[in-house]
Structure formats: structure tokens, C-alpha cells
Amino acid sequence: MxxxxxxxxxxxxxxxxxxxxxxxxxxxxxxxxxxxxxxxxxxxxxxxxxxxxxxxxxxxxxxxxxRMFAPEGQPRIDRGMLAAKADELDRTIRKLTAMRDGLRHAAACPAPSHMECPTFLRIVRVAGSGALGGRRKRAMRAAER
The missing domain is CATH 1.10.1660.10 (Multidrug-efflux Transporter Regulator; Chain: A; Domain 2)
Known part of the structure; x- marks a missing residue:
């Protein structure tokens, strides 16, 4: 070595x-x-x-x-942990894709004001509900436990 x-x-x-x-x-x-x-x-x-x-x-x-390494240093990667992280990344990708698409729409929207655009208002409502950041969903799951 x-x-x-x-x-x-x-x-x-x-x-x-x-x-x-x-x-x-x-x-x-x-x-x-x-x-x-x-x-x-x-x-x-x-x-x-x-x-x-x-x-x-x-x-x-x-x-x-x-935790992905055994005491002797060899990798021991939990496949369930990998699958859970992949699912988390999928959720993040969906949120970011929706945000990107909304921003592109808002940038090109022909409405006189963004506040007159139904699509932009829908994005604002979703953001206001905490759905983009996931705060409400996490709080609700925590309350159910």
C-alpha cells in the first residue's frame, strides 16, 4: 500500500x-x-x-x-437507506420542476400583472400553504405520531 x-x-x-x-x-x-x-x-x-x-x-x-462503513472500514451500505434517499430526491425533483415551470410561465405570462395570472396565483397559494417547503406536511406527520 x-x-x-x-x-x-x-x-x-x-x-x-x-x-x-x-x-x-x-x-x-x-x-x-x-x-x-x-x-x-x-x-x-x-x-x-x-x-x-x-x-x-x-x-x-x-x-x-x-453508518455506511463497517468498523473495519469496508462499505456496508443499507439498501433501504439508499431507496429512501432516492424517494426523497424524487420528491425534491418534482417540487423543483414545478417551481421552474411556474417561474418560466411567470416570466413569459402575457397577463398585465403577475397577480392577474391564474397560474402565478396558484403557485403563490401552493407556496403559502407550505407545500413547496414541506413544513406543513412534516408537522402534520409529526402530530399524527
């Missing part, structure tokens, strides 16, 4: 060394020792950092990502 110092890992992973130190504090990665004052990592850390980056891009928290 090839040893890399923290600066080389940071360069190859394109993340600051401070992020590497933070990930190490959180238990997401582990250094294999030191050369002088500089942390050393096995080159396998680059694959682990790529998995962490993928998880972050998908919207997982660092705590959720940490």
Missing part, C-alpha cells in the same frame, strides 16, 4: 486538508501514522473519500455516511 501525506491526499481528492482532519475526527477516515508533523494515509483513503463525496452529493449527512 502506498503512503500519501495529507497534502497529497487533499490535492488528489480536491478537498482542503482541514476537511480531511475533520473527517478523521468524525471517524470517517483514519490516518496510518505521521511523518514528522504531517499525517500519512494509505492510498485506499482516496476511494473512501470518493464514497463520502458521493454520499454528500446525494444529500446524506456525515453521520449517515459514517
Amino acid at each position: 502506498i503512503k500519501l501525506d495529507i497534502a497529497e491526499v487533499a490535492r488528489r481528492a480536491d478537498i482542503p486538508a482541514s476537511t480531511l482532519r475533520f473527517y478523521e475526527e468524525k471517524g470517517l477516515i483514519a490516518s496510518s501514522g505521521r511523518r514528522g508533523l504531517r499525517r500519512q494515509f494509505d492510498d485506499a483513503v482516496l476511494e473512501r473519500l470518493a464514497l463520502i463525496a458521493l454520499g454528500r452529493a446525494a444529500g446524506f449527512s456525515l453521520d449517515e455516511i459514517a
